[in-house]
Amino acid sequence: MDVSLLLIRPAAPEPIYRQIVGQLRRMIASGQLPPGEPLPSVREVAGVHAINPMTVSRAYSLLEAEGVLERLRGKGMAVAATHRRVQSEDKRMQLIEPHLRELARQARELELSPEPVLRRLGDLLEDEE
Amino acid sequence: MNIVATPMHSHATDNAVLAPNEGAPLSSHGLMKFYDGKCVLRDVSLELQPGSVLGLIGRNGSGKSTLIRAMLGLIELDAGEAQVFGGPALAMSDAVKEKLGYVPQQPDALAWMRVGQMLDYVGRFYPHWDRAYVEHTLDRWMLSRNQVLAKLSPGERQRVELIRALATRPQLLVLDEPAAALDPVARRDLLRELALRAADAGTSVLFSTHIVSDLERVASHIAFLHEGRLLLHTALDDLKERYARLQLPAALASQGPFAGEIHRRRLDHGGLSLVIERDADRDWPVIAREGEAHLDVLGLEDLFVEIAG
Numbered sequence: 001m002d003v004s005l006l007l008i009r010p011a012a013p014e015p016i017y018r019q020i021v022g023q024l025r026r027m028i029a030s031g032q033l034p035p036g037e038p039l040p041s042v043r044e045v046a047g048v049h050a051i052n053p054m055t056v057s058r059a060y061s062l063l064e065a066e067g068v069l070e071r072l073r074g075k076g077m078a079v080a081a082t083h084r085r086v087q088s089e090d091k092r093m094q095l096i097e098p099h100l101r102e103l104a105r106q107a108r109e110l111e112l113s114p115e116p117v118l119r120r121l122g123d124l125l126e127d128e129e
Numbered sequence: 130m131n132i133v134a135t136p137m138h139s140h141a142t143d144n145a146v147l148a149p150n151e152g153a154p155l156s157s158h159g160l161m162k163f164y165d166g167k168c169v170l171r172d173v174s175l176e177l178q179p180g181s182v183l184g185l186i187g188r189n190g191s192g193k194s195t196l197i198r199a200m201l202g203l204i205e206l207d208a209g210e211a212q213v214f215g216g217p218a219l220a221m222s223d224a225v226k227e228k229l230g231y232v233p234q235q236p237d238a239l240a241w242m243r244v245g246q247m248l249d250y251v252g253r254f255y256p257h258w259d260r261a262y263v264e265h266t267l268d269r270w271m272l273s274r275n276q277v278l279a280k281l282s283p284g285e286r287q288r289v290e291l292i293r294a295l296a297t298r299p300q301l302l303v304l305d306e307p308a309a310a311l312d313p314v315a316r317r318d319l320l321r322e323l324a325l326r327a328a329d330a331g332t333s334v335l336f337s338t339h340i341v342s343d344l345e346r347v348a349s350h351i352a353f354l355h356e357g358r359l360l361l362h363t364a365l366d367d368l369k370e371r372y373a374r375l376q377l378p379a380a381l382a383s384q385g386p387f388a389g390e391i392h393r394r395r396l397d398h399g400g401l402s403l404v405i406e407r408d409a410d411r412d413w414p415v416i417a418r419e420g421e422a423h424l425d426v427l428g429l430e431d432l433f434v435e436i437a438g
Binding site for chain 2: 011014015042047048049052053054
């Protein structure tokens with residue numbers, strides 16, 4: 001995996017370790033990172049993004065505990081081989097659930113009715129494909 | 130007091146490199162300092178754990194430089210105790226000085242020397258002096274070896290000092306407002322260097338700043354200093370997950386203080402803006418569930434402005 005794929009936003013309210021966990025989970029769930037794919041070392045991630053190495057270790061350890069990553073002997077971390085290539089739709093929906101809730105909250109704050117929001121979201125989803 | 134180790138010690142350094150169990154790199158308790166009858170440090174206790182990167186944040190004049198100088202034994206205290214690697218800060222041994230890289234906000238040592246001359250001179254006292262780092266970084270930070278230190282701009286002068294401190298490969302780096310002297314590219318270089326040092330050598334770092342974004346990248350811990358008082362000292366990730374801003378309408382503003390409230394500010398229309406903290410079960414306090422209340426998770430900068438603004 002190329003280390004520059006991670007997008008770190010230090011000023012976001014979400015702590016950096018969670019940003020890393022979330023992005024890796026999504027890339028693995030979608031199959032963008034296949035089982036066995038090696039991850040960049042803690043040092044490399046810390047160096048390229050100028051972030052604290054403990055933050056990176058913490059993200060990796062969390063994903064290891066979840067069974068998403070595994071530690072290869074002497075070779076650092078990789079996407080777990082036992083991890084199914086693409087997770088079920090339910091699983092993937094769980095991953096996006098917090099973002100959908102946030103979107104819904106903001107739409108309500110702006111007093112938007114559901115139809116135009118859903119229409120626009122539909123357009124965006126089609127575009128990205 | 131000069132932080133550069135004296136030449137007398139240079140032959141006896143081998144045992145000084147990585148002695149275990151020698152105490153936290155920095156440890157201060159109950160620091161009090163008055164200037165002209167004004168209290169500038171109020172009972173500040175702060176520890177820097179090995180391998181952590183502690184960002185000290187506060188407004189100009191909040192006492193950051195005074196605190197750093199007090200922790201390093203560079204000023205006399207009115208009360209309290211400061212230790213460096215387990216020994217008294219006011220009587221640092223050469224073995225301890227050698228492990229410390231300190232960059233003050235306005236360096237003035239050896240000002241009559243040329244840049245290259247000073248670095249060569251200082252380098253002789255340090256067994257781990259990193260000449261390659263010096264050459265590479267002088268170039269990258271657009272500094273010339275031939276300039277006289279006294280004639281450099283304050284920013285250039287501090288850049289030279291940063292190079293000097295980092296080239297000694299210290300176990301403890303203390304940087305007072307390093308970002309002020311650096312453009313964005315050089316700042317990112319410095320942060321990357323700090324991250325790599327922490328990863329490779331477990332270097333402990335204390336740096337002060339009022340530029341919050343630098344701190345958010347590389348700090349593992351953060352301490353808020355406000356009017357000489359330490360308001361918060363916590364792991365950075367915790368901080369982002371533990372505090373939030375809660376806006377309350379005027380109808381609720383006469384009540385309180387509420388459980389979990391750590392700061393309040395009155396808003397123009399009579400409402401309240403609170404900073405609240407999660408309880409022991411990691412739930413937000415009850416007041417956050419009030420129908421009219423509006424909860425925002427805050428980035429560090431907003432939290433800083435909310436508390437210190």
